[in-house]
Amino acid sequence: MAPIVSIRNLTKSYASGFEALKGVDLDIEEGEILALLGPNGAGKTTMISIICGIVTPSGGTVTVGGHDILRDFRQTRSIIGLVPQELTLDAFETVWNTVAFSRGLHGCRPDPALIERILKDLSLYDKKDTVLRHLSGGMRRRVLIAKALSYEPKVLFLDEPTAGVDVSLRKDMWQLVERLRAAGVTIILTTHYIEEAEEIADRIGVINNGQILLVEEKKALMAKLGRKEMTVELAEPIGNIPDTLSPFGLTLGEAGTRLTYEFNASGERTGISSLLSALSQAGLRVKDISTEQSSLEDIFVELVGTSK
Ligand SMILES: Nc1ncnc2c1ncn2[C@@H]1O[C@H](COP(=O)(O)OP(=O)(O)OP(=O)(O)O)[C@@H](O)[C@H]1O
Numbered sequence: 001m002a003p004i005v006s007i008r009n010l011t012k013s014y015a016s017g018f019e020a021l022k023g024v025d026l027d028i029e030e031g032e033i034l035a036l037l038g039p040n041g042a043g044k045t046t047m048i049s050i051i052c053g054i055v056t057p058s059g060g061t062v063t064v065g066g067h068d069i070l071r072d073f074r075q076t077r078s079i080i081g082l083v084p085q086e087l088t089l090d091a092f093e094t095v096w097n098t099v100a101f102s103r104g105l106h107g108c109r110p111d112p113a114l115i116e117r118i119l120k121d122l123s124l125y126d127k128k129d130t131v132l133r134h135l136s137g138g139m140r141r142r143v144l145i146a147k148a149l150s151y152e153p154k155v156l157f158l159d160e161p162t163a164g165v166d167v168s169l170r171k172d173m174w175q176l177v178e179r180l181r182a183a184g185v186t187i188i189l190t191t192h193y194i195e196e197a198e199e200i201a202d203r204i205g206v207i208n209n210g211q212i213l214l215v216e217e218k219k220a221l222m223a224k225l226g227r228k229e230m231t232v233e234l235a236e237p238i239g240n241i242p243d244t245l246s247p248f249g250l251t252l253g254e255a256g257t258r259l260t261y262e263f264n265a266s267g268e269r270t271g272i273s274s275l276l277s278a279l280s281q282a283g284l285r286v287k288d289i290s291t292e293q294s295s296l297e298d299i300f301v302e303l304v305g306t307s308k
Pocket residue numbers: 014015016018019020038039040041042043044045046047
């Protein structure tokens with residue numbers, strides 16, 4: 001199946017001469033959830049803004065649903081929803097009118113039943129007649145999402161949807177993203193919460209200094225780059241690691257009772273059983289064993305750190 005969003009050699013230089021995007025290539029598949037991770041200033045918002053028609057690209061092409069974002073901007077914008085980072089809402093309008101008006105703006109027929117469902121899904125229905133300036137920041141963020149959903153986009157961009165929101169709203173948001181995916185919506189989100197990407201994304205893209213460092217299935221990424229560590233607690237301390245254990249590349253902790261073994265969790269052989277028998281042959285008694293896997297956060301920090 002052709003990708004729903006296809007980005008080729010996308011560049012952006014701002015008027016200041018700053019190169020925010022330096023030749024980005026990216027395909028986004030229909031129905032997937034892609035999380036874009038990157039430090040502040042990496043170029044995430046610039047990329048999303050270009051796809052949504054808010055910023056003009058300096059070079060390259062982007063198609064959405066097979067349509068060019070510049071030539072066929074009406075078609076592409078009608079299938080894209082954007083929940084921006086900044087809260088841009090009319091403070092004196094009611095929740096209902098804001099959301100219903102957004103649907104009209106996108107040329108869709110009025111559909112009060114749909115608006116009602118969206119507001120209920122976002123726990124906003126009891127606030128439907130409240131003017132926006134009387135809502136909390138978290139509620140206003142929900143209104144931004146309701147606005148973007150009001151015209152039933154096929155592709156939804158969420159630019160840091162949970163920045164500054166409380167834990168319960170974050171969990172609600174994750175559930176909503178799941179429901180939208182089940183309904184076939186493609187979702188691209190940027191986030192600084194790596195835990196969020198780990199929780200909901202199918203694929204992870206890492207962007208830094210205007211370049212995509214990698215795009216990979218979350219599970220494959222964790223398996224490929226994730227290292228596992230096994231810690232062995234010895235019953236009695238040792239001064240040195242016996243020579244017979246040297247092939248395992250162990251490190252000995254300060255107290256002489258903790259041995260650490262690093263292994264590749266996705267490899268055919270982890271070497272754990274041979275290590276355990278070598279320990280017993282060396283006459284070392286094992287008190288406890290634990291393993292730890294590197295998280296997406298460790299992987300991200302390492303990737304961005306080495307690309308500087
Ligand atoms: N209008 C502009 N004029 C000049 N430079 C800009 C403009 N907008 C953004 N930039 C610069 O482009 C770079 C990328 O910004 P962008 O907002 O795309 O990053 P981001 O990855 O979304 O960051 P954050 O995580 O902080 O939102 C930054 O260095 C920013 O200062």
